[in-house]
Amino acid sequence: MVRRIGVKNIKEIVMQGVFLIAALVSVLAVALICIFLFANGIPAISKIGFFDFILGKTWAPTDVPASYGILPMIMGSIYITAGAIIVGVPIGILTAVFMARFCPPKLYKVLKPAVELLAGIPSVVYGFFGLIVLVPFVRNTFGGRGSSILTASLLLGIMILPTIIGVSESAIRAVPESYYEGALALGATKERSVYRAVVPAAKSGIMAAIVLGIGRAIGETMAVVLVAGNQDRMPTGILKGARTLTANIVLEMGYAAELHREALIATAVVLFVFILMINLLLSVIKRKVK
């Protein structure tokens, strides 16, 4: 009996170690990425000059003397992400409300897998769809060259739908049934109960969904590169192209050498800071829920 417990204890300790290591791997990965980014990026930023880098409007890394200003890319990322939110959020939230409250079970069986399928499509496939279908569509309907902020926003708006729908739907479902029943009992119609009682109660969950959507949109690379036009000047219009931070890195990393390469890593640092801010915002929202 005593021995058995001993064996059990050893197993216990060993498995504890295994779990600890498993947990450490992801922490270590984050730490390593942080160290890599900041160790390579910060020196480049200080070499270029913080304000010249962040607020510089000219990106001409192969010129002599070279300019490394990433403001056009920062603005490009912000515009395209904002566009994606404008396209994706209303559709996403309305779909989530419908799925959680109004959807007949038969339709739900189709809708749910369809939305999940949307999440599973590789981003390069989205990009190809955008290039072949959306770019000519935008060119012929709205004018311009087709590869534009609008096209990228439309495409990203579709891409962030699964994130927004999934998270908001579970937030709406998590609202206690008594809210809904209470509203009905007070004489409100079904629609009124849902939109005035249930949805406001799920507000922070829906906010979290939007923030996650922003995170997905700002980090998206392959799809955006194919449809955004990638011009490295300040965005000049919704039907003109723009370059995002992610596109800047993926476009030029392959050929970059020396300070150019470091400047691209520094671009990644800026992107990383953006993502950190978004995550911070998310945890603030989550804390509010509690």
Added chain:
Amino acid sequence: MKKFMTLILAGVGSLAVCLSGCGTDGTDPDSTDGGSNFKKDSEISVVSREEGSGTRDAFTELTGVLVKDDEGNKSDNTTAEAIIIDGTQGVMSNVAGDPYAIGYISMGSLNETIKAVKVGGVEATAANVKNETYKLSRPFNIVNKSGLSEVAQDFVKFILSKEGQQVINDNGYISVVENAESYDAASKPEGKVAVAGSSSVSPVMEKLKEAYEAINTNAKIEIQTTDSSAGITAAKEGTCDIGMASRAVKDSEIGEGADALTSTVIAMDGIAVIVNNNNVCEDLTMDQIKNIFTGEAVTWSDVLE
């Protein structure tokens, strides 16, 4: 469940057809009428490669889009409105999809989806690059450290031999070794050779590999397609035996001492200026190309009669 999936797929499919269908109904001067619908007053859609691309470096330098002054300053004047795309294939599909687009790619990659324009009246062919009438051309390099394995040395020898240069010629690139000696296939050294680098060079390297492996069945060549910088770095760090670069190798990349790289020109490549098949433009002068890519010529009527 299966039924539902089919339904969804059918739905998505018809949506795509509708969207693209609606698209071509509009202003797209398309197929049936050939070039007659081409609107010359339309804006030129300039398609360029990313900064640092070997093709872009060569193109901007040759056309004069890149301006150098006496103090060694360089300024790439490619228009800020140019759509930037990484990779030859991306440029081709963009130009193939936009009737008013113009781009440039490696001559060996030309196919029927797009049309190469003449430059100063000279057609973009290998023969014209070789006799130097076609002005847009650049070298393909391979780099390696000293102390190559026997089989890698043999492979390099093959590339520079008469047979190897023939393979280069047969695939639309331009051989550089005049009066190359025949390859001596007697030794047949055994082993693996890792080759990595430029996506512009790798198509011809694949052909060279096939030809070489057919002769020396003991050898195994592995080609990894990345890009010029990565290829040079890999050769330097020893993760590959031979690096491929579609541009001249910088002094800082060559390095010094025992670790220094050797670079060898294995072929020349022409750069073709490409337009949509429906474009009526057939011939552009160097100056016109420069004006288009610097943004001075805005519409097609600026360069067409």
